[in-house]
Amino acid sequence: MEGQHCNHSMQGVQLLGPGNVQLATLQRPEVKAGEVLLRVLAAGLCQTDVHIRSAADSRTPDGTTLGHEIAGEVIELGAGVTQWRRGDRVVVHPCWSCGVCAACLAGRQNACRRTGSRLSPPPTPGVTRNGGMAEYVCAPASALMSIGELDPEVAATLTDAALTPYHAIRTCAEQLYPGSTTVIIGVGGLGNLAAQILRATSATKIVAIDTSSEALDAARPWLDVAMQPSDTDLIDRVMSLTEGCGADVVLDFVGNDATLKLDATLVCRAGAIRVVGLSGGTYPFVARSSNNPLPRGVTMMCPYGGTYGDLAAVIALAQSGAIKPLITRFALHDALNAFDALQAGRIRGRAVLIP
Ligand SMILES: [Zn+2]
Ligand SMILES: [Zn+2]
Numbered sequence: 001m002e003g004q005h006c007n008h009s010m011q012g013v014q015l016l017g018p019g020n021v022q023l024a025t026l027q028r029p030e031v032k033a034g035e036v037l038l039r040v041l042a043a044g045l046c047q048t049d050v051h052i053r054s055a056a057d058s059r060t061p062d063g064t065t066l067g068h069e070i071a072g073e074v075i076e077l078g079a080g081v082t083q084w085r086r087g088d089r090v091v092v093h094p095c096w097s098c099g100v101c102a103a104c105l106a107g108r109q110n111a112c113r114r115t116g117s118r119l120s121p122p123p124t125p126g127v128t129r130n131g132g133m134a135e136y137v138c139a140p141a142s143a144l145m146s147i148g149e150l151d152p153e154v155a156a157t158l159t160d161a162a163l164t165p166y167h168a169i170r171t172c173a174e175q176l177y178p179g180s181t182t183v184i185i186g187v188g189g190l191g192n193l194a195a196q197i198l199r200a201t202s203a204t205k206i207v208a209i210d211t212s213s214e215a216l217d218a219a220r221p222w223l224d225v226a227m228q229p230s231d232t233d234l235i236d237r238v239m240s241l242t243e244g245c246g247a248d249v250v251l252d253f254v255g256n257d258a259t260l261k262l263d264a265t266l267v268c269r270a271g272a273i274r275v276v277g278l279s280g281g282t283y284p285f286v287a288r289s290s291n292n293p294l295p296r297g298v299t300m301m302c303p304y305g306g307t308y309g310d311l312a313a314v315i316a317l318a319q320s321g322a323i324k325p326l327i328t329r330f331a332l333h334d335a336l337n338a339f340d341a342l343q344a345g346r347i348r349g350r351a352v353l354i355p
Contacts, residue, residue: 044069
């Protein structure tokens with residue numbers, strides 16, 4: 001016996017039904033061939049989890065242990081696992097791709113051909129498989145990445161909050177030349193890290209727009225200009241900062257009708273719009289040369305997750321001190337309070353559960 005429960009049970013945060021997430025006593029998972037068992041050191045909690053709790057994500061079956069942002073220590077190796085040792089500290093890539101298809105071999109694991117389907121990405125812990133808001137979790141050995149001495153609480157948040165913006169930014173490499181301008185719409189969790197990643201990896205001018213003056217203040221060390229959507233001269237200021245051309249890159253972490261329209265109004269010819277926030281907004285695609293609200297040559301997309309190389313890059317950025325996620329800690333047994341606080345917008349930076 002260990003504490004109040006036996007060696008084969010554990011505490012975990014489970015989806016029981018629509019709107020119903022509970023702390024439960026669960027069976028400790030058994031490691032299968034090709035997997036490792038991790039003792040969870042930290043599990044991030046984000047809006048995706050709040051969406052899942054509200055039954056807004058049909059991918060997640062009842063009974064799933066939540067938690068897609070996982071850092072842990074390897075404690076048991078499944079058959080055939082040779083690349084890890086007990087005691088290794090790792091994060092889990094949230095996209096469990098096959099590793100051997102043409103897309104994976106090309107370094108595009110989030111486009112894996114053998115896992116998921118055309119409209120659904122590869123399996124994700126805490127979304128389509130049991131995740132890391134628990135004392136233990138199993139994960140494929142191929143989905144782990146070493147974090148060395150990096151604080152596991154920081155590392156856990158990187159797997160989504162830094163990976164997703166890093167990947168989105170990398171798809172704009174052509175537009176992020178020195179002298180370019182990037183507008184970030186929404187500098188909460190992911191937008192804040194987007195500003196840090198841009199500062200660490202480019203010489204682009206960074207303009208942030210957010211309704212929250214607190215969020216703007218938190219991001220200010222990495223910004224050139226901070227504005228609120230209510231500023232009447234917002235569009236004029238972006239145009240004057242860019243010699244009337246518009247922003248080379250617009251990163252939209254909101255993604256509603258109003259922000260998509262603003263993205264299109266601010267972007268320059270041959271610019272890039274990346275919509276990371278998925279609030280269900282729509283924007284018309286018009287195939288016409290004159291009076292088109294979207295300048296010619298603009299690419300607009302909702303990127304997904306990131307590649308294994310992208311995760312290695314954000315870990316390296318954090319290890320070098322170039323990016324520093326702001327973290328609010330909760331004990332695992334306090335998870336429901338963390339969900340409520342996040343849903344109510346009361347958390348600064350990223351919420352992390354500690355078993
Ligand atoms: Zn997340
Ligand atoms: Zn693959």
